[in-house]
Structure formats: structure tokens, C-alpha cells
Amino acid sequence: MKNEYDIIVVGACTAGAYFARNMAEKGYSVLVLEKSAKEDVGKRLDIFHMDKQEMLSYSVPVPQPGDRDYYHSFEYSASRSALGNWEKRHEHTVLVLDLAGYIGRLADWAEQSGVEFSYESEFKDFLFDDEGKICGVKAVKDSAEVSVKARLVADCSGIGSSVRRKLPDLYGVENFKIDGKSKFYVICRYIHFADKEKNKVTHTISWPYYKVWLAPQQDSDGALLGVGANLSFDYAERSLENFLDTIGLDDYTVDYIQKGATPYRRPPYSFVADGYICMGDSACLTKPSNGEGVTAAWYLSKIAVDIVDKAMQDGKYPTREALWEINPLYQSTQGADFATLLAQLTGAVDCTKEENDYEFKKSIIFKDNLLNSKKSSKFADALSLAGGLLGGVLSSNISIATVKKLLHYSSIASKIKKHYRAYPANPEDFPQWEIKANELWGLAGTMADVLE
Numbered sequence: 001m002k003n004e005y006d007i008i009v010v011g012a013c014t015a016g017a018y019f020a021r022n023m024a025e026k027g028y029s030v031l032v033l034e035k036s037a038k039e040d041v042g043k044r045l046d047i048f049h050m051d052k053q054e055m056l057s058y059s060v061p062v063p064q065p066g067d068r069d070y071y072h073s074f075e076y077s078a079s080r081s082a083l084g085n086w087e088k089r090h091e092h093t094v095l096v097l098d099l100a101g102y103i104g105r106l107a108d109w110a111e112q113s114g115v116e117f118s119y120e121s122e123f124k125d126f127l128f129d130d131e132g133k134i135c136g137v138k139a140v141k142d143s144a145e146v147s148v149k150a151r152l153v154a155d156c157s158g159i160g161s162s163v164r165r166k167l168p169d170l171y172g173v174e175n176f177k178i179d180g181k182s183k184f185y186v187i188c189r190y191i192h193f194a195d196k197e198k199n200k201v202t203h204t205i206s207w208p209y210y211k212v213w214l215a216p217q218q219d220s221d222g223a224l225l226g227v228g229a230n231l232s233f234d235y236a237e238r239s240l241e242n243f244l245d246t247i248g249l250d251d252y253t254v255d256y257i258q259k260g261a262t263p264y265r266r267p268p269y270s271f272v273a274d275g276y277i278c279m280g281d282s283a284c285l286t287k288p289s290n291g292e293g294v295t296a297a298w299y300l301s302k303i304a305v306d307i308v309d310k311a312m313q314d315g316k317y318p319t320r321e322a323l324w325e326i327n328p329l330y331q332s333t334q335g336a337d338f339a340t341l342l343a344q345l346t347g348a349v350d351c352t353k354e355e356n357d358y359e360f361k362k363s364i365i366f367k368d369n370l371l372n373s374k375k376s377s378k379f380a381d382a383l384s385l386a387g388g389l390l391g392g393v394l395s396s397n398i399s400i401a402t403v404k405k406l407l408h409y410s411s412i413a414s415k416i417k418k419h420y421r422a423y424p425a426n427p428e429d430f431p432q433w434e435i436k437a438n439e440l441w442g443l444a445g446t447m448a449d450v451l452e
Helices: 014-025 052-057 099-111 233-246 294-315 326-331 334-348 353-361 378-394 400-421 427-444 447-451
Strands: 004-010 030-034 047-051 070-079 088-098 116-119 121-128 134-141 144-155 183-193 205-207 212-215 223-229 252-263 276-278
Touching: 004 014, 004 134, 014 030, 014 099, 014 144, 014 294, 030 099, 030 121, 047 052, 047 099, 047 294, 052 088, 088 099, 099 116, 121 144, 144 294, 183 233, 212 233, 223 233, 223 252, 294 326, 294 334, 326 334, 334 400, 334 427, 400 427
Parallel strands: 004 030, 004 144, 030 116, 070 205, 144 276
Antiparallel strands: 047 088, 070 088, 121 134, 134 144, 183 223, 183 252, 205 212, 212 223
16 A cells, blocks of 8 residues: 555445546556455345346446356346235346455456555545645554545445545535434345245345345345335334235245345435545435445446546546536436435335225336336326326225325425436535425435334
8 A cells, every 4th residue: 555546445345446447447546445354345245136237338347157256137127016916017137146256356357457455444534635625544454544645535435434424514525424214224034935936036026015025046946035124123024024914925944134224315415525525325325216226326436437537637636616517417317316216205105005006006106117217298297196196086095195195295206306407517506406405305204204
């Protein structure tokens, strides 16, 4: 480890390795600090699922049959109602991969472009110059504190947000803690059904009402039974019990259990500040529909690479103003879509099982290819929602109280989307935008609010 680099990336998982590789390809010296030992990175889960087409679109290494991190693949995912009906399909090729193995592959890929990795190196704080701007980090390596200078610090530190939370108040990026109410608690059971042929799991099936899913695992004769919930692991277990009492599964044995958490709240309103950018779980970049955050982080990173390059060319210091364009390019696109869905889904789960079943039947919110459907006009979307809800009331399938909640959340979601699409092009207009955004999210509430 040298005492100065162009860029320091904190975190060696999927977000950190991807950004590091892309910046090294631009000719910058990049150091990745990772607090874990190399062999332990990514060990929190044995497997993960990845959309093959998305991997191709981000030009990352794609494991092939026979590779050490490849298990198998499937061609579509499905979701069902709270009563197990009206299946909705999402057509895509999904790879079943070894998480630690794939993270190791990304690290090797980054090193091929000149990225330097320092494992068992824990970030402690920022270095600041005489003007109070970030100019590097303090870290602990081999029980000794070291100071390493850099023009840009990229925070890919994960759900603990150890880097972002060290930012001074009013530095430009929110330094909130991702607390218990802002997490999605995930429990994965690696199981085998007693009747393996009858219950062979060849693709992911989810029940959004319970946040439960069945998916392929590394053993083609087994399955992954997952559940996620806000509030706590105990609440997640109760959600699974509710699912089993209602839907039920044939007899199975549990081989082992893994637990983890993912962010489930809106991201910071701004990702950049003087000499700083945050990505990945530290920036709460996860898909509201399923909690997957790998490709969401890559999306932001892909936007950032060229802007960071421009801001740092010829030895320049990347100021907040020079990095600002990253914000509107992300927030007005994927950010707006995710924010809209996050607000909508709060209302979609605040109903009875029978009402959720009707919502599936009439494709109210729950649709085939939820995030990949063809765009329609706002008027057509509103008309479809209103028509479906009116039909539910007239047929006594949806209560008036639930209709009011759905219309409320859908209305707020629409306003949030419009607001994000109008994200300010410069920092001077941001404070007024932030005030309005806070008002809208206050009206939207959260999943945790509904559960409590």
C-alpha cells in the first residue's frame, strides 16, 4: 500500500470492485480497502441469483457452466397472490452463482486493470485538507493506523455505511444510519423436500404478500426457502409461519440457515460531495420489488465513471459541483422508478389476503414483468388503477378503506416520480427540491410504519 492514490474505494464486494475496475481502465491509480480477509469476502450467503442480460449490459464477467462459481440457470421468475393464485411471470435468464466465488472473480477482474486491494484494512475516518475537504482516509492495517491520501473516496462499505456515517453534518450527503426500521431482514433456509421429484424447484416463485420465495440453490435437488421482512428476524419468522399456515408446503428438511439484511428505504438525496461518492448498500441502492442491489449499484457506477473521469482529469480535485451531474442522471431514471415502486408497495401490502388475491387477479399494481413492462401514459395508468379498484368495491372484493389507502399511496408515488424526474441540474436548486422531497416521503410512510 502506497501513501497516495487517485481514488480509494472502501469495500471489495460487487459495487466496489466494479467501480474500481472501471476507474482503473480510465488510467487512475485505485486502492480498494476491505476490512475482511480475502477468503471471507462474500461469505454471508452461499449463493445469489443474477440476471444474465444485466450482467452482459454492464460488461462484467459472466460465469459459464463448469466455472467454480457457476451452479445452474433458469429462464423466468414468478409471483403469486396471498392465496397462491394468479401467477405473474417475469421472463429473464437467471444465473445461480456462488457469491464468494463471484466476488473473487470480480476482484481478479479489477486487479487485471491495475487495481490494488488491501484486505484486513479497516476504514476509520476521513482525512481533510485545510479547507475542510476530503483528501483521503485513515485506516487500520496490521493493528497500526495508516493515512492514505486520495482525491476521491468511493464509499462501497455496505449496509453498515461505516464511511458515509463519518461525513460531517451538512457536508453534502446525508449521514443517516440504516437502522432497524430501514432494513429488510432476510432468512434463507437451504432445504430438501421429501418428494424431490414432485417438488423440484426450477425457477424462483415468490409470494410478495408474505415476502416469501422458493428458489433454486446450489444442489439441483434442493431449494432455497427465503423470507424477508422489516422490523426484525422474529417478524420475518412470523411472516413465514403465516405463509406456511395459508399456502403450505410439502414435507421438507432444513439443511442449514443463513441470515442477512439489505437496506429498505430511500437512498440519500445526493450521492456526491467534495471528494466523495457513495454507492451500493451504503447508498441504499436496492430494488424495492425483491431487494437485489448488485445491478442497481452498477447502474449508478456506470453513470458516475465518465463524470468522475471528467472531474479528475489533469489532476483536478473532484468537487461537489463537478460531480453533481451524477445525481440528476440517476435520480431522474432508475432512482425515480425505484422511489415510485417503494411508495406503491407500501399500500399494496396494507390489505387482507383476499384483497391481495383480487389485486393479482386484476393486475392492480402486480403485473407481468413488473419493472420491464412497456411504458404507458399516466392517464392510462390512473384509469386502469381506478377501474380495477372500482370493480373491486362493486364486487365486494376490496373494502373502501383499502381503496382509499391504495389511491393515497398511488397518488403519492406518482408525485414522487414526477419530483424525482425533475431533480435539479445544479446544487443551488437542491435545497428547495429537498424540502419538497421530505414532504412527499413523509406522506408516503414506510413498510415498517404499516407493520407497526
